Amino acid sequence: MKVIVNDERCKQCGICAVNCPKKAISFSDVINMKGYQPAVVDDALCIGCGICYTMCPDWVFEITGE
Amino acid sequence: MAVAKKIPSILSKQISFCPGCGHGVVVRLIAECIEEMKQEKNSIINVGVGCYSLMTPSVEIDRFDSLHGRGAAISTGFKRANPDTLVISYQGDGDAYSIGIGESVSAAYRNENITVITVNNTNYGMTGGQMSATTMPGQKTTTSPLGRNCQTTGMPMKFPEMIASSFPEVAYVARGSVTKPAYVNKLKGYIKNAFEAQMNGEGYSLIEVLSPCPTNWGMSPVESHERVNGEIEAYYPLGEFKLREEK
Ligand SMILES: Cc1ncc(C[n+]2csc(CCOP(=O)(O)OP(=O)(O)O)c2C)c(N)n1
Ligand code: SF4
Ligand code: SF4
Ligand code: SF4
Numbered sequence: 001m002k003v004i005v006n007d008e009r010c011k012q013c014g015i016c017a018v019n020c021p022k023k024a025i026s027f028s029d030v031i032n033m034k035g036y037q038p039a040v041v042d043d044a045l046c047i048g049c050g051i052c053y054t055m056c057p058d059w060v061f062e063i064t065g066e
Numbered sequence: 067m068a069v070a071k072k073i074p075s076i077l078s079k080q081i082s083f084c085p086g087c088g089h090g091v092v093v094r095l096i097a098e099c100i101e102e103m104k105q106e107k108n109s110i111i112n113v114g115v116g117c118y119s120l121m122t123p124s125v126e127i128d129r130f131d132s133l134h135g136r137g138a139a140i141s142t143g144f145k146r147a148n149p150d151t152l153v154i155s156y157q158g159d160g161d162a163y164s165i166g167i168g169e170s171v172s173a174a175y176r177n178e179n180i181t182v183i184t185v186n187n188t189n190y191g192m193t194g195g196q197m198s199a200t201t202m203p204g205q206k207t208t209t210s211p212l213g214r215n216c217q218t219t220g221m222p223m224k225f226p227e228m229i230a231s232s233f234p235e236v237a238y239v240a241r242g243s244v245t246k247p248a249y250v251n252k253l254k255g256y257i258k259n260a261f262e263a264q265m266n267g268e269g270y271s272l273i274e275v276l277s278p279c280p281t282n283w284g285m286s287p288v289e290s291h292e293r294v295n296g297e298i299e300a301y302y303p304l305g306e307f308k309l310r311e312e313k
Contacts, residue, residue, distance in 0.1 A: 002068055012088035013280075013287035019247060031170030037084075048068025051247045057079055057090030 002048035004062040009052045010038035016061070018053040025052060074101040088277025089118050091244040092185055093125060095152065095254045099261050100127065102183020109152040112141045114166070116158035117191045135166020138173035141180040146282045152261055155182045160190040163199040174229045177236055177269040184225065184272070187279035187302050188298065195282030199223040202297060207282075222301065225237045226274045230307035237268035239308035242278040243299065246293040256306070263310050276302055 004050070008030060016039055017025040024045035027037040039060060043056040074097035083089050100109050109127050113119055115134040122129050137155035145153045154172075162170045162184045173180065188205050190196040197207040197214055200222045204213040216222075222275050230239040236264060238260050242253030260271035276298055280289035285293065 004233035009080045012157045015086055015287055016213075018288050018291075023245045024267050034312065050069060050071050054247050054250045054274065055091070057083065057087055057094075057244075058081065058085075059094055062073060063068055063071040 001043055002046045002066055003043075003052065004064060004066055005039055005041055006039060006060050006062070007038035007040075008032050008034070009060045010034075010036055011058055011060045012038065013057065015055050015057065018020035019051050021054045022047055023050065069077060074098050074105055075267040076101065077124060079124045080125065081124045081152075082120050083117060084127060084279075084281045086278060086280045086290060087117065088244045088275070088279070089121070089185060091250060092253075092277065093118075094158075095250070095257050096156070096183070097125065098254065100152070102258070102289040103152075103260070103261060103263075103265070105152045107264045108150070109154065110148075111154045111156055112137050112144065113156070114161035116161050118158060118185065119192070121156075129253055130135065135161050136169050137161065137166065138178070138180065138182055139169040140175075141182070142173055142178050145178065145180050149179070152264060153180045154261075155180060157182065157184050158191065159186045160189065160196075160198045162177055163225055165189075168173050169198070170225070171229075172273065174236055174270050177233065179264055179267060179269055181264050181271045181273070183257070183260075184274045185277045186274050186302070187282075188222075188275045189279060190278050191279045191282055195279070196248050196294070200221065200302075202301065220280050224302065226272055226307050229272055233270075234308065236270040236272070236308055237263040238271040238306075238310050240272075240303050240306040241274040241276065243294060243304055245276070245278065247296040251305065252304075259310060268310060274302075276304070
């Protein structure tokens with residue numbers, strides 16, 4: 001797994017998804033405790049570039065380095 | 067090989083800004099720089115009055131909720147009493163440029179050895195989006211419902227340019243943005259430079275950050291990024307206005 005998603009922090013702003021160069025981010029059908037549909041990363045598409053970490057204002061992502 | 071990236075340990079709690087608010091990125095970059103410089107136990111963040119006041123429970127270093135607009139003056143006191151501590155004044159355009167412009171200018175004029183970070187989202191976010199000194203020409207706010215009229219209110223203030231040209235002896239002045247991956251990386255470099263200048267005793271440093279306020283702009287977070295990258299960046303150029311000098 002290249003990215004860990006701390007999905008309880010996500011506010012579904014969409015900024016990660018528009019900036020992901022591989023279009024690897026979509027939004028879950030399961031609503032989190034804040035009432036948002038959090039970001040989900042498709043590990044098969046993801047290249048671990050870290051742009052989602054860089055852009056997310058809510059500190060949702062960690063890049064594992066794998 | 068992907069490079070590992072971990073949220074700084076001093077940010078273990080979540081933050082309660084609106085979805086897409088730029089403040090969250092600025093706070094994280096400050097924390098990353100503090101952690102990389104190993105200053106977690108030797109920093110104080112002096113937080114002005116604005117939405118960013120909400121950061122104080124989430125940033126686990128020494129912190130102080132400042133009087134409105136007086137961040138640079140209060141930071142002066144912290145720094146003079148604790149000259150080896152990294153002192154950061156975190157403010158907004160309303161706080162630093164409208165309410166506290168006297169204190170903001172005076173700290174630069176004295177070349178006080180502190181770092182001022184001002185987050186410019188072109189309005190008073192916390193109180194519902196009133197016009198500030200950096201509201202753009204024609205921008206509608208709750209106190210400029212027909213759009214800002216610059217003939218009666220003046221043109222938006224360019225604080226970094228004013229400081230760099232009026233007080234050329236200050237250590238470092240730059241303007242960054244949080245609205246593109248390359249901009250965020252550059253902004254981190256600016257913040258690092260400012261902190262290093264302060265720890266080296268080089269004098270006053272200032273970073274302005276162009277930042278979206280989707281809630282009060284009535285835009286989606288993605289649209290608010292486009293506004294920063296278009297209209298706002300065209301008026302507020304990014305870059306360094308005063309470079310550090312060898313000491
Ligand atoms: C002495 C005083 N006057 C006015 C206020 C009301 N007030 C709270 S926040 C704020 C403006 C904040 O604007 P800014 O610094 O741009 O921060 P933002 O919320 O946009 O990030 C004002 C006028 C106050 N709290 N104290
Ligand atoms: S940028 Fe962060 S908060 Fe926004 S949708 Fe993506 S993960 Fe969620
Ligand atoms: S690490 Fe890069 S490729 Fe993977 S989800 Fe994040 S932005 Fe997309
Ligand atoms: S009102 Fe604007 S500045 Fe305040 S938290 Fe919301 S988006 Fe951020």
